[in-house]
Amino acid sequence: MNRPFPRARCLTLLLCDLCALGPSVLKFPSNRFPAAPRFLLPLLTVNCELSTFLMNWFERKIRRYEHRRWTTDDNRRVQPFHWGLEHICGSPSDPDPGAFVREYARNAIESSRDWYAATPATDYRLDRENVLTFTSSIESPWPENNTVHAQLFPARETISTRSRGKRYGARPAVLLLPNWNAKWHGQNGLCHWIQRLGITVLKLSMPYHDRRMAKGHERADQICGPNIGLTLQANRQAVQDARRCLHWLEQQGYTKLGILGTSIGSSVGYITLVHDERVRAGGFFHVSTYYADVISQGMTTNHVWEGLRHHVTVDELREYWAPISPMPYVERGMGAGRNTFMVYGKYDPTMLPHLTRQMLDSLRRHGADPRTLELACGHYSLELAPFSYIAGYRMLTFFLQSLA
Numbered sequence: 001m002n003r004p005f006p007r008a009r010c011l012t013l014l015l016c017d018l019c020a021l022g023p024s025v026l027k028f029p030s031n032r033f034p035a036a037p038r039f040l041l042p043l044l045t046v047n048c049e050l051s052t053f054l055m056n057w058f059e060r061k062i063r064r065y066e067h068r069r070w071t072t073d074d075n076r077r078v079q080p081f082h083w084g085l086e087h088i089c090g091s092p093s094d095p096d097p098g099a100f101v102r103e104y105a106r107n108a109i110e111s112s113r114d115w116y117a118a119t120p121a122t123d124y125r126l127d128r129e130n131v132l133t134f135t136s137s138i139e140s141p142w143p144e145n146n147t148v149h150a151q152l153f154p155a156r157e158t159i160s161t162r163s164r165g166k167r168y169g170a171r172p173a174v175l176l177l178p179n180w181n182a183k184w185h186g187q188n189g190l191c192h193w194i195q196r197l198g199i200t201v202l203k204l205s206m207p208y209h210d211r212r213m214a215k216g217h218e219r220a221d222q223i224c225g226p227n228i229g230l231t232l233q234a235n236r237q238a239v240q241d242a243r244r245c246l247h248w249l250e251q252q253g254y255t256k257l258g259i260l261g262t263s264i265g266s267s268v269g270y271i272t273l274v275h276d277e278r279v280r281a282g283g284f285f286h287v288s289t290y291y292a293d294v295i296s297q298g299m300t301t302n303h304v305w306e307g308l309r310h311h312v313t314v315d316e317l318r319e320y321w322a323p324i325s326p327m328p329y330v331e332r333g334m335g336a337g338r339n340t341f342m343v344y345g346k347y348d349p350t351m352l353p354h355l356t357r358q359m360l361d362s363l364r365r366h367g368a369d370p371r372t373l374e375l376a377c378g379h380y381s382l383e384l385a386p387f388s389y390i391a392g393y394r395m396l397t398f399f400l401q402s403l404a
Contacts, residue, residue: 062347062378066299069380070349073181075218076303081311084229087140098312101228101320108232108323115323116275118240120247126152132202134244138237140207140222142214148241149211153191153201172403173200173254175245177238177265177272180300181220184210187262190392197396199403200254204245206265207234224264224295226307228320235291235324238268243276256280256403260395263351263379267291270326274334281339281402283395285382288351289359290325292317299349300379327362336367341398343373343382343391350379371398 083090083097094100108115121134130152139146155171174194178187184205191201205212208220223234246257258281261269266284273282288294295301296314308317322328329335344356353374363370373394377387 058376059347062376062381063349065381065384066347066349066378070299077221078303078306079221079226081307082227082230084227084231084233087227087229087233090229097228098316098320101232105232105320105322108236109328112323112329113275115236116239116243116271118243118247120251121148121244124248124251130154132245132248134248136207136237137240137244138233140233140237142208142222145208145212145214145222147212148244149205150245151188151191151203151205153188153195153203155195155198155200157198170255171200171253172198172256172258172399173202173249174258174260174399174403175242175249175269175272176201176203177242177259177261177269178203178206178209179263179265180206180224182206182209182262182265193392193396194399197400199258199399200249202245202249204242206268207237207241221304224301225304226311228312228317231291231321232324235268239272239275242268242272246272246276246278250278258282258399258403260284260399262286267324267326270335270340271324271329273338273340274329281341281399283341283343283398285343285391285395286348286351286356286379287326287342287344287359288355289327289362290318291321292325293355294351297352297355301350327359330359330362330366330368333366335363335370338368339402340368341371341373341395343375343395345377345379345382345387346374347376347378347381 083092083094083101085094085097085100086092088101088104090097090100090104118137121137124132124134126132132148132150132152134148136146136148155173176187176191176194187203191203194201206220206223208214208217208222213220214222222230223238225231242259249257257278259269259273259279260283261267262285266286267288269282269284270287273279292314295308296305296317312320318325342356342360344351344353346353348356360370360372373391375382375387375391377384381387382391
């Protein structure tokens with residue numbers, strides 16, 4: 001097929017744009033252009049159908065990629081259901097475990113500032129490889145998980161960052177919280193990007209991940225699994241570990257602090273943000289409402305929901321896991337006035353777009369004004385070009401402006 005002439009391509013794009021805007025722009029004054037609609041409407045129909053076809057084709061391509069990436073992880077297993085009351089100060093022999101968890105969750109939200117409070121660790125240690133270790137404030141049944149690991153990426157000093165430091169007398173730093181089941185070297189590329197711009201990065205290993213993974217396990221199923229109490233404890237531990245990292249950064253002289261989370265790191269990061277006034281800015285890749293909504297509707301958490309669905313309803317699970325969900329704190333207005341930037345995928349099969357829109361609508365109703373960016377990608381495909389470059393550039397610009 002011959003390539004269309006430039007003028008023809010311009011006409012095609014113009015017609016597609018007009019079609020996308022809607023029928024209101026196609027109302028021509030009948031006294032001036034009586035024949036225009038009859039001439040243009042066939043072209044508009046053809047070009048709009050072509051535009052729709054291409055967008056549908058692109059969406060299908062993204063969704064196939066998401067499914068293909070999901071199936072490459074062959075170590076997902078449906079774990080048995082447990083109430084896990086022993087992880088939240090309860091008794092495994094409680095005759096009504098559901099009522100206990102419901103009351104525990106209600107009290108946790110009511111006193112969330114105490115529930116998520118964390119004092120500085122007494123044993124911070126930074127080794128020669130810039131790996132920070134300290135003892136977690138929560139003691140889990142797995143000793144290897146109780147030592148927190150975080151990788152430090154010191155800012156690379158440039159002429160501009162040196163002049164900013166002299167002018168403002170403070171150093172910026174970002175605490176980075178990776179996605180679920182991220183590896184030790186995961187998101188290091190993003191850390192290098194940020195440090196080149198003169199911002200120090202401290203990347204936290206989430207509970208039960210990489211060096212903190214429980215022996216005999218291949219995945220971090222404790223932080224997101226069909227054990228009700230353990231999932232509550234693990235996510236609470238993640239927030240408290242993050243706050244201990246912030247304590248350490250503050251001790252090192254970093255007073256302009258930001259937080260950057262991806263997927264589950266986004267959930268943990270947002271909860272940390274609203275409970276810690278030291279955090280000036282929060283950037284989040286993929287956002288949603290309730291933990292239970294993601295588990296029950298998301299593609300990558302399908303195996304987790306399979307272990308839960310015969311024992312609890314979605315409404316019950318939403319209530320049980322409310323303390324580790326962003327939405328209760330949004331509805332209490334705790335996000336009002338906080339500086340945030342949220343990036344999400346239009347075709348995300350894990351944190352579904354309609355849940356993201358519910359989250360954003362609720363934020364705005366309760367006094368928050370988040371910056372947002374919707375990209376025509378999914379969950380995994382955010383890491384692909386050009387999406388990764390667009391999202392990375394916008395996120396880095398946000399932190400440069402917010403922590404300047």
